[in-house]
Amino acid sequence: MATDTQPNRDVSRTLLAGVERIHETLDSYGLVPTVTNGIALLFVVWTLFPVYWMVSGSLRTRSDLLATPPKLVSTALTVGNYPELFAQRPAFYEFLFNSVVVTVGSTALAVLLGTAATYGFVNYEFPYNLGRFHLPFLVLTTRFLPPIVTVIPLYVIFDTAGLLNTRLGLVLAYAAFNIPFVVWMLKGFFAELPDSIVEAAVLDGHTELGAFFKIVLPMVRPGLIAATIFTVINAWNELLFAVILTSNTEAQTLPVALATFKTAYAIQWELLTVAGTIAMAPVLLFAFLVREKLLRGFTMGAVR
Amino acid sequence: MSLQSDTAIGSRYESALLWVEDHLRWLLTLPALAVLAAFFVYPVGRAGVLSLYRFDVAGRQFVGLGNYVAILTAGAFWQSLWITAKFMFFAVSLEVGLGIAIAFVLNSQVRFRGLVQTIGLVPLVISPTVVALLWQLLYQNGGVLDSLVAPLTNGPVPWLSDPSIALYALVLPDVWQMTPLVTLIVLAGLQSVPDHVQEAAMMDGAGRMRRLVDVTLPYIKELVVLVLILRIIGTMRVFAKVFVLTRGGPARSTEVISMAMYREAFSYGNYGRASTMALLLLLIAVAITYAFATVSEVEF
Structure with a gap:
């Protein structure tokens, strides 16, 4: 640790102090679990959505898949694309x-x-x-x-x-x-x-x-x-x-x-x-x- | 077969067995070493020879160091290195930054942590080719991303066809795919901090931030260096995403180094120039790896 250069350490200290202040504020309202679970949920949705979109797309007709604005859920599913x-x-x-x-x-x-x-x-x-x-x-x-x-x-x-x-x-x-x-x-x-x-x-x-x-x-x-x-x-x-x-x-x-x-x-x-x-x-x-x-x-x- | 019965078999078999035992170290390692020599050492040597020739309709012509001079003095090679460096910079900083942040979040009070970790594996095991297609579908004109940013823009965004945007549109799929790698590695490091160490620091009156800097960070410092190396190497070789999404275009704005080499060899048939670029890239890769191996204590 002693070998760390001073400026680097200052930057990370300031950054961490900022994070720490946010954490304290949230903590005082009892909101920490809400925020962390929210971020985790966001991560899950962000990760799974593109995969869901392709898999669901394979079960749709072309016009349904490429509709503007996009239809997040389709009611007319088909397996016909597979044999095709x-x-x-x-x-x-x-x-x-x-x-x-x-x-x-x-x-x-x-x-x-x-x-x-x-x-x-x-x-x-x-x-x-x-x-x-x-x-x-x-x-x-x-x-x-x-x-x-x-x-x-x-x-x-x-x-x-x-x-x-x-x-x-x-x-x-x-x-x-x-x-x-x-x-x-x-x-x-x-x-x-x-x-x-x-x-x-x-x-x-x-x-x-x-x-x-x-x-x-x-x-x-x-x-x-x-x-x-x-x-x-x-x-x-x-x-x-x-x-x-x-x-x-x-x-x-x-x-x-x-x-x-x-x-x-x-x-x-x-x-x-x-x-x-x-x-x-x-x-x-x-x-x-x-x-x-x-x-x-x-x-x-x-x-x- | 019982090994004790070996002695009953003829002496020729026995002496063969002795020979095998005597040379076991080479018998074990030589097959692998031979394959590696054939697929790493020999091609690099062959590239060295090819780099001295020019390939065109007239066949191959010895040009000495002509390819090296041409590549190093023309702008195209440097341009593609610069594009690769930009891609590397944005992708690696987002992946490592976001990855560490998410790891810290997941290490705190989060429900279903195991499930979230498993979901993090999903992008990592999918082929970069498929990842590119997933995003090409999201980038469709009037598609999901367009409707997501619609409040901020007027009309659809030309994600992949605007030279000033396309490179960032390539960074995004890479960030989507590789951020979980950083998260999983750093999270494993965070979870390896023994509780009693944290508790001891707390007893000593260390605040949350002190504990983070003096207790937690030393545990993950080495891992952060490791993921940095992994991602720098990984982004330097990016190919599939570029090949599927833009093929280096529009107007060569996304022509990363591997794409430029692919084009030189397989669109222009100039294996000499492509080989020269390969050797120059090899030099850069060796320099980066060597720098990291020297600076960090990570054992490869």
Whole structure:
């Protein structure tokens, strides 16, 4: 604290004193809970309204959805937009299928390679130490690399390698981008394991590799689940790589379909809202099911 | 399979197993390292080579450092950096400012705090592409936002088609999506302040403000630095929202650096120039990350 510069401290003191005065005034009228609950409610409405608007839009006719002034609640709901989207060309289910394949494939690969590498990094000494910049640290720094930096040369590389417009290409690219993420999420879990655990298992007659599968992996399961969740969400949502490295329904994913919807289908909001809802639904459902793990995941690395 | 039975299997299997055990550290890490080398190191190297060529209808031509000179002396690159910096400044200050404020509110007397936290996850898990569409729908002419600001304006606002407004219309969806991240992280920090520490300070006669400055702030200082880093890095790479909502327009007023590079490579086919810009951006990213790694004690 002693190192804080004086002017900075003065500004924050004045600011806090202001907040404190507001708080005292509200407190004297017993209004604090009213105001805090009011702000919380505002936050909830602000957060949920855009999502509600798209989901409800997918169940309306175009004129109802785009009415001026907007009708916040519709009385004439229809599910007709859903079959209509799937009747369009190019076929919507192809994008959906590509998204599922790419998400599952890249997640499996990233979690597998990332877990193995984290275990290796945590348990063994590595050469090439350059102060803070040892090998595991360098792996983590790739997280800070803007993806646009690598995707342009990658386009040229994929072109010569025949990986352009293939699901395999996207699986590999997403796995590469998610491995540092998996390492980052898992390293805490592996570091917390007592050193003696593998030794004890080896004394019990396990091989070192056997100990890894039978003893270590089950103990870091919460970390594995968290890493998997985040990798799935990252892969399902990614646009930049997909839009650059794919060119038609052979490999294009949902976000590409959505981002280029205007040109692919002409702008038809009643269908675009359906497509958007279908893209959101799995991650929202997933997020709701694992909300505790997600909350901890988002705050992890921060708090742990 | 029982591991004890391993010894019963032939000696070739046993020696293979020994070899595996001896080289386990590399067997575990090399696959991941190879993928990272292929998708990070090699492309950056390849960009270095590509940046020395000019691509046009005549094919590729070696131009030495010509691309670097052209980009650094022309205004377009600096212009897109400036647009990125503006986007970064407005988005990050709103996200961090609002995020911290909401975290403090949620940390006080609030009903259904758990539910509010869960709702905060909603924007975070949605694809930036979909977020852009959510807002494009809200920005519709005569749509929800227009009727919301109607008392203050005369007629619909050209949110995405006015060069002086469009960039702010891109900041808003980013603020909507990422403010909850700041809130969730800071709130977790606030809740990690042990009650007995607060109580002890209160016993010592510390007022609310003293407790905030001397007890609470030290607990969240590191987290605030962390979210700042996360959001600066995050806004520097913004692409999907720009791609969906404006494609860099109108009149290039929202052409952030990633959009400018996309255009150079895939509209003009000039991979050499795009690669040069990529390397310059890499330099900036490394400088920012290094600065933060040095200044802060946050462990990556």
